[in-house]
Amino acid sequence: MSRPVLDDPHYYLRNFCFVLDWLTARYAPLLEGAEAAFITAFHDLPEPARALLVRMAMRKGDHFRHHRLNYPEIGSTAAAVAPLIEEGLVVRNVALSLPEAAPLMSSADVSTLAHREGVTGRSKGDRVEALIARCGMAPAPFDHWCASATTEPLYTLTCSEILLRLRLMFFGNLRQHWSEFVLAELGVYRFETVAFPEAARAFHCRADIDLYLALSTQREALDAGESPNALLPSVPEVAADNAWLTGRRDRLLYQLGLAAQRQQQTETALAAFEQSGDGEARMRRLRLLEKQDPQAAWVLADTAWAAPISEAEAQQLARLRPRLAKRLGHVLVPDAPPPATPSCTVTLPRSASVERAVAEAFTTPDAPVVYVENALFNTLFGLLCWDALFAPMPGAFFHPFHHGPADLFRPDFVHRRKALFDQALARLEDGRYMDWIARMRSEKAGLQSPFVVWGLSDQVLDLALACIPAAHLKLIFTRLLHDIKANRAGFPDLIQFEPAKQRYRMIEVKGPGDRLQDNQKRWLAVFARHDLPAEVCHVRWDDSDKGDP
Template sequence: MSPAKRQSTQLATADLDNPLYYLENMETVLGWVQSHHGDLLTAEELDRLASFHTLSMPARALLTRMVMRTGDLFRSDKLKYPELGVPEARALDEIMEAGWLDTDPLLSLDELFRLFTLGELRPAMEPLLKAAGEPANLPKGRMRDALLLRFPDPLIVADWLGQHARPVIRLKTMALFDRMRLMFFGNLRQSWSDFVLVELGHQQYEPVTFTPDSRAFQYRSEVDLYLAMHQCREWLDQGVLAHEVWQAVPAPSDNAWLTSRRDRLLLELGRQAERQGERKLALEAFASSGHREARLKQLRLLERMKRHQEAWAIASEWQNQELSDAEAQGLARILKRLASRLGEIPPPPPEQPLIREITFTLPKPEVGSVEYAVRDHLYRDEAPVLYVENTLINGLFGLLCWQTIFAPVPGAFFHPFHVGPADLTREDFVSRRKGSFEQCFARLADGSYRERILANYRAKQGTTNPFVIWPVITEELLSLALDCLPPADLERLFRRLLLNIREHRSGFPDLIRFLPNAAEPDKRYEMIEVKGPGDRLQDHQIRWLEFFAVEGIPASVCYVRWQASEAME
């Protein structure tokens, strides 16, 4: 691969003033996939994509509109796009002649009822309803139910509604476009319309180096594996019985991020199996899943099945591993219950650290929140107080570890328009970058962290990062934070953040008070969680505050009472 191919190309995005911008963006997507994943496409698929580009612009635009819509069936009389510049029928004829469409598709009764209105259906259905002993004036839903068992087989629209029915067409290559969409987005959750119409080019994105090694899919079989797992998940969502879906779950893969997706699929399959009374299958699914929630689900199910000894053995082994707060909390509760039933000695409850509390009685402001009232009350020129909540610590982490976050790890980036890595909240996010994160922490130890944070702040200004909220991270805030927060405290905070990014990047205190003139370097700041009258701490906030107390990080909870309320009492 040439150096030009190895580098991330900042693809040109369409001008939204162009009425055919969606076509331009679609062509950008198709070109990207062919350039970076062309070896994963068959010769037939490449030929079909090449034929897309031979169509006239109106035909390509109409075909793009069809791809972007839901489903693969369309009524040709409903395709109305004046920006094509030619009659829709002319563009449609060209698409038909090029072999993209089935012009006389078989329709199930469900498909027929989705495409046609009650007024269009009733004349043709009246004789069928009378033959079934049903009244002719049934509403649409009841009409469908009455005919479904009598007409299980699909028919062409003329056989359903007569020769004068409005024509229906089916796009024959939707599976190819789904495959292209998957290789571009790295998921099938995002639709073409989400991206082609809205997202492209609206933000400034971090350039990421794309190499063959960094691709999410190295083999066509991996794309097939993803599609098979996606089908299993759709079946579960549609209510297909878990034991039927279980037979179709693909075997494990060596691909780490596909393994993570399979773990989530097995977690959901286990949940549905349990709801459907298939407890044995649920246990097998939970045990086969590496998802962090699966083991707690497995233990709770074993409890309900009164297999306490088995649950105790699993839980006892698990408690010696590194756990997130939520896992540790759930496991401690299970061990306590199991110990009681088995006559075992439960593990000692974790010591509850003392959380510092203060109370202020303040005049209730006419406008503004309780957090701003406390901020204004505490603010001094020599000790500024800022409302930062989850933005400051996350922002400092994002600036220090920017290059690690955007490293071209397989399964992390699929195209140049990612806000952050696709595997950010997966369980192997840190382990796949462990060496690089340790280099970031080494900067905290040797003092070079400040230079790295400031350099990234200047160089990356406005570029999207899942941890950095640019309007909040001002130069004033950054300067105060770097002057007042000891690097040892930053390392403690960042390491806990990485234990479970999904859980731990929220729950930080509302305010931070800086004390730049304090004699002791580790006493130059304090984080303050504010609670107004009637408000209480949330679980994730308590866990952070307990962590601060254990680690000696200055933090407190400020409870506020309003003066008027106190006078009334």
């Protein structure tokens, strides 16, 4: 695909045509008669008609007033819309209910209608609510509601459902809209080239698409305020071998459980959390059971303690189990306290950045301190594991413009790529990792990645590779892979390098009143347990130079 340029006023149309060609090449067997017919009809339309249809698809809603479809590069709206009407992709002057008509009306239009119907209201929204109460929901011609539209056509898209399916197949989700792609200056970002073999397609049959849409409909109903109690029984089942859709179902059940909990539908919340395989669902269920049925909570907590889903869950269980034990009269064998992390306290002049103040105070000519936070280890990990992260897997990549795999935070992300991650980590054992990272820095420079921060200087990366032992990197990367979502954050703020001694130390900075977060505590405990050099620096501000007021 050639890079779209803003000098081309139809570049959004070129991008949309790319989408259709992409889907046709990769999903032809899944494009049922309606979608295939739409694609054929679209390509046969005159350019102004195609451009207008894309403009309408990018806008919110399905209904459009003639005067609001004014695009210089398209020309006459009446001429452009005529082929769309002839093809049945657009219809004129459908009847609308007042809630459908109101978004198309100006405040003046609503005021005119309110005056005619004898209702009042301070704002447009207030007047619309009063009008709906007065006039009801029955559809009527648009000019019945809007006096200024007596001679103005109203156009309605009839192909929205087809466009929705095509959008889902291209993006792999319904969060992204056409405007995010067809209006994008794609040349601003550069993306990794990923193979798209048939086996890596996210949707293998139309039933997969139907199931995704069914789950999305349930989520929309939940967001619209429908009772979780009513929705839970109709959550569709997913085949056990479809991990991608199973993950979406698990997340829906988790959201249902949260909504039920907020609405005090406790039994529904417990059932939803129990059915969900989401990583956070078990702890939510445990906290509910702690209040409702402590004995059941104890049994579940015991099971969870024997095989926690993640370190975060283990950390939360360590807080919950003593409470339950005390309430039920059980005796817990106290766990060994985590190894202590060295700490220091420094007094520094006030600064806008406490981290940079510590970095300046600790830096020496032979041992620079750099503010890296999460960027350094994530970047090294992203470069070392580049081929594993961008491996074509079902549900990972839907189009050529991904910043990273769509399944990055799914529980099975690492398992599905285990052999590739094992190969990447093996480079740390046989010494190939430095050459590999240097090669990736050169070959992939500037490509989008969920881990690599290209703004991190080559000097910092070179210092890191010279000072941090490969065994330490392997330990950090292995733990990161255990829970990517939780563990790619929480690294210490600063790192100090001593290249002459091939040493380093990590420094977590806490200003006055700051406390360690849970993910920071977990990383520091790992560092202490394995003798990796890390410490916490507590900062006090030196206000001694302040004079009396």
